[in-house]
Amino acid sequence: MLLWTRRSKVLLWLVFGVVFAVVVAAPLVMIVLASFAGHWTGVLPGGPTFGHYADALSGETFASLSVSIQTGVLAGTAAVLLGTWAALAAETAPRRVRHVADTLFHLPIAVPSVVLGLALLVAFSRPPLAFNGTRWIVLLGHLLILLPFAYSTVTAALARVDPQLAQAAPPPRG
Amino acid sequence: MTPAVEFRGVSVHFGRTRALESLDLTVARGETLALLGPSGSGKSTALKALAGFVRPNAGRVFLDGEDVTDLPPHRRGLGVVVQSYALFPHMRVDANVAFGLKARRVPRAEVASRVAEVLDLVGMGAYARRFPRELSGGQQQRVALARALAIRPGVLLLDEPLSALDAALREDMIAELLRLRAELPDTTLVYVTHDQGEALALADRIAVMRDARLVEAGSCEQLYRRPASEFTASFLGAANLIPVDLVSEGTPATVRLGERVLTAEPTGALGPGPVALGVRPHRVGVGAPGADTLPALVRAVQWRGTGYRLDLELAGGATIRAEVSETFAVGAAVGVSIPDGCPLVGVGT
Amino acid sequence: MSVAPAVVSEKQRSNPVSHSRRGLVWLLPPLVVVAVFFGYPLVLVAGQSLTTDTGFGLGVWAEVLGSAEFRDAAGQTVLLALGATAGCVLLGTFLALVIAFVPFPGARTLSRLVDTVLAFPSFLIALAFTFLYGSAGVFGAGGFLYSPWGVLLAEITFYTPFVMRPALAAFGQVPGVHLDVAASLGARPWRVLGRVVLPAALPSLASGACLTLLLALNEFGIVLFLGAKGVTTLPMLVYGKGIVTFDFPAASVVALVDVAISLLLYGSYRVLAGRGRGAAVDAA
Numbered sequence: 001m002l003l004w005t006r007r008s009k010v011l012l013w014l015v016f017g018v019v020f021a022v023v024v025a026a027p028l029v030m031i032v033l034a035s036f037a038g039h040w041t042g043v044l045p046g047g048p049t050f051g052h053y054a055d056a057l058s059g060e061t062f063a064s065l066s067v068s069i070q071t072g073v074l075a076g077t078a079a080v081l082l083g084t085w086a087a088l089a090a091e092t093a094p095r096r097v098r099h100v101a102d103t104l105f106h107l108p109i110a111v112p113s114v115v116l117g118l119a120l121l122v123a124f125s126r127p128p129l130a131f132n133g134t135r136w137i138v139l140l141g142h143l144l145i146l147l148p149f150a151y152s153t154v155t156a157a158l159a160r161v162d163p164q165l166a167q168a169a170p171p172p173r174g
Numbered sequence: 175m176t177p178a179v180e181f182r183g184v185s186v187h188f189g190r191t192r193a194l195e196s197l198d199l200t201v202a203r204g205e206t207l208a209l210l211g212p213s214g215s216g217k218s219t220a221l222k223a224l225a226g227f228v229r230p231n232a233g234r235v236f237l238d239g240e241d242v243t244d245l246p247p248h249r250r251g252l253g254v255v256v257q258s259y260a261l262f263p264h265m266r267v268d269a270n271v272a273f274g275l276k277a278r279r280v281p282r283a284e285v286a287s288r289v290a291e292v293l294d295l296v297g298m299g300a301y302a303r304r305f306p307r308e309l310s311g312g313q314q315q316r317v318a319l320a321r322a323l324a325i326r327p328g329v330l331l332l333d334e335p336l337s338a339l340d341a342a343l344r345e346d347m348i349a350e351l352l353r354l355r356a357e358l359p360d361t362t363l364v365y366v367t368h369d370q371g372e373a374l375a376l377a378d379r380i381a382v383m384r385d386a387r388l389v390e391a392g393s394c395e396q397l398y399r400r401p402a403s404e405f406t407a408s409f410l411g412a413a414n415l416i417p418v419d420l421v422s423e424g425t426p427a428t429v430r431l432g433e434r435v436l437t438a439e440p441t442g443a444l445g446p447g448p449v450a451l452g453v454r455p456h457r458v459g460v461g462a463p464g465a466d467t468l469p470a471l472v473r474a475v476q477w478r479g480t481g482y483r484l485d486l487e488l489a490g491g492a493t494i495r496a497e498v499s500e501t502f503a504v505g506a507a508v509g510v511s512i513p514d515g516c517p518l519v520g521v522g523t
Numbered sequence: 524m525s526v527a528p529a530v531v532s533e534k535q536r537s538n539p540v541s542h543s544r545r546g547l548v549w550l551l552p553p554l555v556v557v558a559v560f561f562g563y564p565l566v567l568v569a570g571q572s573l574t575t576d577t578g579f580g581l582g583v584w585a586e587v588l589g590s591a592e593f594r595d596a597a598g599q600t601v602l603l604a605l606g607a608t609a610g611c612v613l614l615g616t617f618l619a620l621v622i623a624f625v626p627f628p629g630a631r632t633l634s635r636l637v638d639t640v641l642a643f644p645s646f647l648i649a650l651a652f653t654f655l656y657g658s659a660g661v662f663g664a665g666g667f668l669y670s671p672w673g674v675l676l677a678e679i680t681f682y683t684p685f686v687m688r689p690a691l692a693a694f695g696q697v698p699g700v701h702l703d704v705a706a707s708l709g710a711r712p713w714r715v716l717g718r719v720v721l722p723a724a725l726p727s728l729a730s731g732a733c734l735t736l737l738l739a740l741n742e743f744g745i746v747l748f749l750g751a752k753g754v755t756t757l758p759m760l761v762y763g764k765g766i767v768t769f770d771f772p773a774a775s776v777v778a779l780v781d782v783a784i785s786l787l788l789y790g791s792y793r794v795l796a797g798r799g800r801g802a803a804v805d806a807a
Contacts, residue, residue: 001624001625001699001702001703002620002624002625002702002712002715002716002720003624003625003712004226004246004247004248004706004712005246008712009625012621012625013621013625013627016617016618016621019614019617019618020618020633023614023676023679023680023683024636024637024640024680024683025636026651026655027640027648027651027652027655027680028636028639028640028651030651030654030655031647031650031651031654033654034654082553082556083553085549085552085553086550086553086554088549089546089547089549089550089553090546090550091546092545092546092549093546093547093550094546094547097546097547097550101550101554103793104554104557105553105557106789106793107557107561108561109737109789110737110782110785110786110788110789111565111741111782111785112740112741112743112757112758112761112778112781112782112785113741113743113758114741114743114758114761114762114765114778114781115568115758115761115778115781115782116561116564118568118761118765118771118774118775118778119561119564119565119567119568119778120560120564121765122564122567122568122571122771122775123563123564123567123568124564140560143560144557144560144561147557225703225707226706226707227703227706227707246706247703247706247707248706248707248708248709248710248711250707251709252707253707253708254703254704254707254708256700256703256704258698258700260698260700260701260703260704262701262705262718262719263723264722264723273705273708273710273718274708274709274710277705277708277709277710277711277714278709321708322708325708325709
């Protein structure tokens, strides 16, 4: 398609290999190696062990892990629900309103996560809504960050749906 | 005379699929050769091997006597027109046509004049500043042709260029191509198609291909009237292939079909197996049943605009197609007459 | 999903005006959620930024914007983001080109591997970098890691997929036969690349680059984790002032400047993505 001689292809693959190994593969490999390392004094890790994995799945680390998973699942589900709701509603709203809604629901991406955190702290550390320090503020922060992705994905998918499918669907009874 | 194009034992495999098997073929300078066959016959693969888009696993490709098998496409100096036209969408028509000239570092002044010249040749001079998306299929086809001709190739390759056009437009384009060919007598044309009408109209020689192999190659006349294989007979002209019993060999041979004894012309090696008579639908006579005819029943009747197409079932169970000018009722008993001297081919060739 | 559209279409047929109004009504709850939990906090932040010792005023703004600390951070943030984006564009385009046009067995798997980097929190790359280039690491090259260059490389590693994926998608849209025909006309690979491939992919590359710039500008985890001396970005400054020293007004000012730059970039990204092929956000 692009290169025709064996030699030029091999040369390119070599360059690709080097670049890929240094920039992408090396960090990933390192993390995997380190997770199995008993000790690391020399150049490479030594003393392969499953100990770290055992630690990760017990005690305090595990508690953190499960909180992470819970947060992810809860915030993710809420974001998908809210985002889908918003996308479906926006689809049928008048055009100008839809543009405004699009911009609004995509906004959290444009705002740095630190600023979002700061804003939530400032807003919800005092009445009427004071849930600073509770899990709800964490969930809220995650929900807001995830919402644009859910909204955007559903909107894009809706744009691809054949409008004739809706017309072919039987009308609601009653 | 050195042939313009030569394939010597060219084979192409993609993994386990054999796309082309041991092709030996030559094309003379200035000749138009059609590679004709159904899908999967290897004709497009042969063209790609010639252009340099795929590398043969075995065999060599020659252009003007020079071995080009190891040369990349940009060093072969061929013009290529593909089925989808492949016009560059972000460039205007004149930029598309100039692409090859600029790639060969032709001086700018000359580029402009050659672009104008070749666009006029295909009748698209007025569309030079348009974008491909603003053109119809037929117009894009002409621009693609102009782009390939601009570099003044010795050999022009066309891969099913008319398949995407409707019937009327196709007729016009065939006339166009014939006119262009007359204006460029030294350009060799290799034309890939699955349509025998295009092949018969445009080509000097036809190479019939099936299942990655060359079946036979010869002039249009030769392949049409005296096909050497069963496949060629049926593919080129949709002949009926009626199994017959061989009474005596020789030229002409004698065969028996039902109660009738006929003479036939063997056109190639018959082999030891069964033989068949190749009869074109318009040579089948249909009338009232009589002493000299074969009894048959009419199974289907179709109006074709120029006549009727009848599907007939002979006494022995064989079905044949006839093209006649008068109609018959479905289920009627008729008498079929087959002329002497039809081509005789071996079954399975 | 078949219920809502069916209801909608029935309404559509009977009364187009009430159908839009119905859409509006349904839209209210999500809008309210975003307004209350997102809009309101930001408004409060704006309010905070205007809070001086003497009530409302622009005193804090003047003080912060005038400080060398802020100017340094702003400058570094922009430079780092631009550098990271340039690196991502080069690297991402190169990788995508090879995978799309000079494929080798396993090329697709490798591109998935690049995508897995996205699944990590950004500072995990920073962690990996400490193993590689830190003082006790495999290639411990002195201070490389803890300089702006270390941060740059880490950001490039992490954000390359944001350019590579739209690039791969765009290159996938270029029919292979275009490249073949271009070659047959006499074009060498560089010319085919420059005149046939890249112009077709430019909109996607541009929007991918814009998104990368936006994300790199707001990158926080990598910078924090590496704790590079002398590398302070705007998000770091917000964090420092807000969480560490509890100087909310000052933090708010920096935050609002950061948001302003981000919104500007985001606006450009939306315009560019609109011209390209749909939302790169959903491809990200």
